[in-house]
Amino acid sequence: MRTYLDFLRTPHAARLLGGTLLGRLPNGMGPLAIVLYTRAHGGSYALAGALSALYGLAMAAGQPVLGRIMDRYGQPRILLPSALLALAGFAVLALTGVxxxxxxxxxxxVAGLATPPLEAGLRALWPLVLEPARVRAAYALDAAAQELLFTVGPLIVVAAAVVSEEAALLLTGALGLAGTLVVVTSRHSRAWRGEPRAADWAGPLRSPGLRVLLTSLTFVGVALGVFSVAVVVYADERGIESASGVLLAAMSAGALIGGLVYGARPRPMAADRQLTLLLCALAAGYVPVALAPAMPLMTMFALVSGVFLAPVLACGFTVVDVLAPRGTVTEAFAWIVTAVGAGGALGMALAGVAANAGGVHASFAVSAVAGLLATLVLAAGRRTLTPAAVPAP
Incomplete structure (x- = not known):
């Protein structure tokens, strides 16, 4: 706990983390706000789901593009215009109907593609704001706190939708802008500049280690996407209406606990070895949920399944910080967001197919398989996850 108190006492650290989390609330709000709005205006479930998926995929596609531009031109000149454009997209959607x-x-x-890359930008800022010994704790706290976005965000949408579904959409865009303003008015964000980079199209993707890491984390995203749909299948099969929300909250609570514990003290083990072991533990945590037992035991299994999620992400951020070629750090972090997001979209689709074929057990089993594949990919390419493997510019 002292590690986090020291972190929060660091000038500007709490402001940057708080502003970034506020600005990232649309990540957890946007998909649900779009679904509720579409249904309220007479759109089908198919249309609502398609628009929600389109928003998520557009956001995943836009992050590395905006990250690359931000590496070149700095943060405020990219973050603020993109936040305004995303708000405009939500506003047009709110005024249009379906x-x-x-x-x-x-x-x-537009709302998805223009989502400001606050997550990647914050991780690029930490080495400038914090002493090196505290950066790993910042990554862990960041990874743990982002679980709150997907718990608090939907609750805000539901509350705003009591006024109107249009209000929920507008509030989603407005919170993104508000958080962005907190970040871009900070001294560190204004001062940050990316290093000169090699003139090549691949950017951070020219690093073999980053390609391995991104592939592995894509499978982690698949596991998360599967879980988010499988809990709905569980709720339907067991006839427990609140089960999906409870199980998702339990998983998020597990991730929050795991992230805080992981970041509380330094560990001498090399980051690539840590990440391999953490992925093994994450994959193992998905195995018991495939049993889909009675609700009390299932809730405990869901909590355990999330414990190693935030540590995996935090350790992954550390590896990115080491492997990103010069001048590509923001884009590299943005690719992590894209990998997990794209994997999540694929996982949702796979969970539906598995549920139709074999019910709730088969659906949850896909999470365990995805976790295993994430581990195998990383283990096979582990030799690329060292600074010596970073290509020269």
Whole structure:
């Protein structure tokens, strides 16, 4: 706990973390706000799901593009315009209804593509704001705290939708802008500049280690996407309406606990070895949930399944910080967001197929398989996860 108190006492650290979390609330709010709005205006479940997925995929695609531009031009010149554009996308969507489908699709794409890369930007800032010994703790606290976004965000949407579904969309964009303003008005964000980089199209993807890491974390995203759908299948099969929300909250609580414990004290083990062991533990945690037992035991299994999630992400951030080629650090962190997000979208689709084929047990089993594949990919490419493997510019 002292590690986190010292971190929060560091000038500007709490402000940057708080502003970034506020600005990232749309990540947890946008998909649900779009679904509720579409249904309220007479759109089908199929259309609501398609628009929500489109928003998520557009956000995943836009992060590395904006990250690359931010590495070149700095943070405020990219973050603020993108936040304003994302708000405009939500506003157009709120004013359009669902009948003008081309405009609806365009507004959804803009809202997703223009999502400011606050997550990647913050991780690029930590080495500038903090002493090296505290950066790992910052990564862990960041990874743990982001679990709150997917718990608090939907609750805010539901509360705003009591006023109107349009209000929920507008609030989603407005909170993104508010958090962005907190970040871009900070001294460190204004001062940060990316290092000169090699003139090549691949950017951080020219690092073999980062390619291995991104592939592995894509499978982690698949496991998360599967879990988010499988809990709904569990709730339907058991006839417990609240089960999906409880199980998702339990998993998030486990991730929060695991992240805080992981970041509380330094560990001498090399980051690549740590990450391999953490992925093994994460994959093992998904095995018991495939049993889909009665609700009390299932809740405990869900909590355990999340314990190693935030440590995996935090350790992954440490590896990125080491392996990102010069001048590509923000883009490299943005690719992590993209990998997990794209994997999540794939996992949702796979969970539906598995549930139709074999019910709740088969659906949860896909999470365990995805966790195993994440571990195997990283273990096979572990030799690329060292600074010596970083290609020269």
């Amino acid at each position: 009948d003008a489908l081309p405009l609806v699709v365009a507004a959804t794409l």
